[in-house]
Amino acid sequence: MLNLLIFTLVGVGAQLVDGALGMAFGVTATTLLIFSGVGAAHASAAVHLAEVGTTLVSGAAHWRFRNIDWKVVVRLGVPGAIGAFLGATVLSGLSTEAATPVTAAILLGIGLYVALRFSVRPPAVAQARTSPHTARFLSPLGFFGGFIDASGGGGWGPITTSTLLSRGKTAPRTVIGSVSASEFLVAVAASAGFVLGLGRESLGNLVIVAGLALGGALAAPLAAWLVSRVPATLLGTAVGGIIVLTNAQKLFDALDMPGAGVAVLYLLITAGWTALLTISWKRSRLTRAETAGRLEELGTAVPPVLQEKNAVPTADRTP
Numbered sequence: 001m002l003n004l005l006i007f008t009l010v011g012v013g014a015q016l017v018d019g020a021l022g023m024a025f026g027v028t029a030t031t032l033l034i035f036s037g038v039g040a041a042h043a044s045a046a047v048h049l050a051e052v053g054t055t056l057v058s059g060a061a062h063w064r065f066r067n068i069d070w071k072v073v074v075r076l077g078v079p080g081a082i083g084a085f086l087g088a089t090v091l092s093g094l095s096t097e098a099a100t101p102v103t104a105a106i107l108l109g110i111g112l113y114v115a116l117r118f119s120v121r122p123p124a125v126a127q128a129r130t131s132p133h134t135a136r137f138l139s140p141l142g143f144f145g146g147f148i149d150a151s152g153g154g155g156w157g158p159i160t161t162s163t164l165l166s167r168g169k170t171a172p173r174t175v176i177g178s179v180s181a182s183e184f185l186v187a188v189a190a191s192a193g194f195v196l197g198l199g200r201e202s203l204g205n206l207v208i209v210a211g212l213a214l215g216g217a218l219a220a221p222l223a224a225w226l227v228s229r230v231p232a233t234l235l236g237t238a239v240g241g242i243i244v245l246t247n248a249q250k251l252f253d254a255l256d257m258p259g260a261g262v263a264v265l266y267l268l269i270t271a272g273w274t275a276l277l278t279i280s281w282k283r284s285r286l287t288r289a290e291t292a293g294r295l296e297e298l299g300t301a302v303p304p305v306l307q308e309k310n311a312v313p314t315a316d317r318t319p
Helices: 002-021 025-035 040-064 070-092 096-119 135-152 156-167 172-203 206-227 232-255 259-297
Strands: none
Touching: 002 025, 002 206, 025 040, 025 096, 025 135, 025 156, 025 206, 025 232, 040 070, 040 096, 040 135, 040 172, 040 206, 070 096, 070 135, 070 156, 070 172, 096 135, 096 156, 096 232, 096 259, 135 156, 135 172, 156 172, 232 259
């Protein structure tokens, strides 16, 4: 019962991140599971089994609200499923000692990417409800995202969603909806790969799967509230830094690095993370001030979330 509660809390934390950013359920859940002592391959297998249910529900919801471009789902999801199956079989074939540093390095890289992506260059905003991207662009992206997602225990959203949003050619709701729907194919293929590679061991963590799924369901309403209160730039940078720190510890332990060197690296990581958080905070304040100013010009009531006493007025903003 205690284990179910622990893994439910892991699912809550992962869903809060995913619900607020539209990505990172897998990378957050896998990081927390590995940090709690679960093996890399078993953690990724449990996360993807849980995602079979969560992505199915998520995809159905996005379909209901017409957030899906089915061409993107097919062109991204089918190659993604192939990559995920291969990634799962590769990770299943590694020993626990060999898999831990590999997975930690991949997750650390993804965490760094998420932190930089949301602080230095936030995703652009477009209005097009259908994507102009062709299979030549989407298929390699899906294959790479699927392989990294399965072999690293997460990364489908950070890689595919961030890339498509950064292109600025498709409405964010369509990008997130299409990526979420295609992730169902990735989760099914990855789960099949883990069943083939790990055998019955992949089904031996049903308590973890149940906890993740239950926690995700419980946290979904809170995540919807969170995204309306915390700027995505600040939240994405914070989550990226946490993922970097936790996986850095696993990587340093696996490499048996000396204590002095580890302390210096932690200091550098913390300093860099603090700088990115500062950039994100300032950017979010300016964005809120600009949005509030435009609403006032149009004679529209400014929502309470934008009524920040210390927000910098648009007219006073330095270039």
